[in-house]
Amino acid sequence: MSVDIQLRFDSEAITEFSKANAEPAWFLEKRLAGLKAAGELQLPVLEKMKIDKWNTDQFVPFQTAAKVGSAQELSELVKEQIDADSVKSLIVQQNASIVFQAIDEDLKSKGVIFTDLPTALKEHGDLVQKYLNTVVQYNEHKLTALHAAVVNGGVFLYVPKNVEISEPLQAVFEVIGNDALVCPHILIVAEANSKVTYVDTYVSGPGQNMVASSIVEVYVGAGASVQVASVRSLSTDVHDYSFRRATVDRDGKMEWILGEMNDGNTVANNTTLLKGTGSHAATKSISVGTGSQRQNLTSQVQHFGTHSESEMVSKAVMTDEAVSILNGITKIEKGAEKANGEQAENILMLSDKARGDANPILLIDEDDVKAGHAASVGRFSEESIYYLMSRGISRRQAERLIILGFLDPVVAEIPVEEVKNRLRQALERKLG
Known part of the structure; x- marks a missing residue:
């Protein structure tokens, strides 16, 4: 057509x-x-x-x-x-x-x-x-x-x-x-x-x-x-x-x-x-949705080799009227014995008007494997906010600390210091 x-x-x-x-x-x-x-x-x-x-x-x-x-x-x-x-x-x-x-x-x-x-x-x-x-x-x-x-x-x-x-x-x-x-x-x-x-x-x-x-x-x-x-x-x-x-x-x-x-x-x-046998993949990603932007972000691993392993971690922060779709797909093909695939998608919501969807998907065509997934979409923990504020930190500062702590496990992995600093500056800019 x-x-x-x-x-x-x-x-x-x-x-x-x-x-x-x-x-x-x-x-x-x-x-x-x-x-x-x-x-x-x-x-x-x-x-x-x-x-x-x-x-x-x-x-x-x-x-x-x-x-x-x-x-x-x-x-x-x-x-x-x-x-x-x-x-x-x-x-x-x-x-x-x-x-x-x-x-x-x-x-x-x-x-x-x-x-x-x-x-x-x-x-x-x-x-x-x-x-x-x-x-x-x-x-x-x-x-x-x-x-x-x-x-x-x-x-x-x-x-x-x-x-x-x-x-x-x-x-x-x-x-x-x-x-x-x-x-x-x-x-x-x-x-x-x-x-x-x-x-x-x-x-x-x-x-x-x-x-x-x-x-x-x-x-x-x-x-x-x-x-x-x-x-x-x-x-x-x-x-x-x-x-x-x-x-x-x-x-x-x-x-x-x-x-x-x-x-x-x-x-x-x-x-x-x-x-290949014993092959390994790790994927770590972060995103911040602001304004009215739309994001569709997919991380996928296909296991063909035996004893292959994969980990996927996706984290997103949503505010304003932004929409983010996080897709995590682990596919273990027939014959990929002893494969192990793990994934997690976590979305932190900062606005009632924003939308964040975490979609973990496991597609398993082999019996002798391990696979798991976790997904969460939620707001700040008020207990954590209260704990930080009790130490003299304003609510706004407490929220920012929690957001940065939520994302930093990925940010810290950037191997070039200038790029890591720019990513942190981009986070500061997007979070206002």
């Missing part, structure tokens, strides 16, 4: 951008296939939320910006996310341009590739082609198809076998200006027994009718360990769509740490596929 859409770009604009960036022919073919699929596919069906009135395709995708020569020359908004004086490995994208990138020379000597996606397509095209869109298919629904058509940057991170990276690698994505789009594709490949941490932040400057559309694909090799942390602090003028997915081999470990601090409407899906 064809879907009628009136786009603000066409195949000619996509082809022109692709050729200007010297992309390989196979990538342009993928772009055009995505554009065709976008006209045929429906939007994803989300639990208890419709997004057909949201801005999913009304943007100008290829707005460019000038490069800078050093981290000190970046915008003040971006510099707030980093330590400009000491950062060694960093990629910064504004709209459709990579405006800055650097990689520690020591990592290069170990065979590590950390570069923007456009450069990777030119210099490591065969390696990118081997992995791109094999975990997140381009034609899963309209949003993934549109992403494939107009992807305008991103990151390629490759860590060879037995290489361990101690310092986090960082990226910042900024969307700014009317009708602007930031659409990065992040591709992370960690070979056997390697270790790496990748951290990114999403920010927005002045502008209206902006969109952020991102896909993250992670490949965790046997015995490898990958940590991905992401903090998104986009304004009410930005619709944000993110789809993250990882596949984990034998004895591999995948950890997600996610701070959804947007002020605007948000769709996020985070899925880990535990393919």
Whole structure:
């Protein structure tokens, strides 16, 4: 069934951008296939939320910006996310341009590739082609198809076998200006027994009718360990769509740490596929809903390997007239013997007009497993408020302390101090 859409770009604009960036022919073919699929596919069906009135395709995708020569020359908004004086490995994208990138020379000597996606397509095209869109298919629904058509940057991170990276690698994505789009594709490949941490932040400057559309694909090799942390602090003028997915081999470990601090409407899906025996996944996420924003946030783990383990913790604070849907899905497939999946969704309500839904789901197709879930939606404990006020703290201060304490187990896990501080500042801002 064809879907009628009136786009603000066409195949000619996509082809022109692709050729200007010297992309390989196979990538342009993928772009055009995505554009065709976008006209045929429906939007994803989300639990208890419709997004057909949201801005999913009304943007100008290829707005460019000038490069800078050093981290000190970046915008003040971006510099707030980093330590400009000491950062060694960093990629910064504004709209459709990579405006800055650097990689520690020591990592290069170990065979590590950390570069923007456009450069990777030119210099490591065969390696990118081997992995791109094999975990997140381009034609899963309209949003993934549109992403494939107009992807305008991103990151390629490759860590060879037995290489361990101690310092986090960082990226910042900024969307700014009317009708602007930031659409990065992040591709992370960690070979056997390697270790790496990748951290990114999403920010927005002045502008209206902006969109952020991102896909993250992670490949965790046997015995490898990958940590991905992401903090998104986009304004009410930005619709944000993110789809993250990882596949984990034998004895591999995948950890997600996610701070959804947007002020605007948000769709996020985070899925880990535990393919190998003894593979492990941990997902920790927090969100704060304010104003009239709508959020649909899904964390999912599929167990295929025997003795695989997963933990998911999702926490949300709701105020004003915001709506948040927290979905936790643990799926244990037939044959995943001795698997163990645990999840918890907790929502703290601060307003009678807000809505928070916690939806824990267990789908079990194997007998010899362990699985459990917990969910809660509630208000402040008056006993806790009274206890703090009895120590001379005002009610407002007591409420803030309880909120921050509720969320801090996730905040404290952010591996970059500047990003952790920005997340705490975003919490302070959103909570008023």
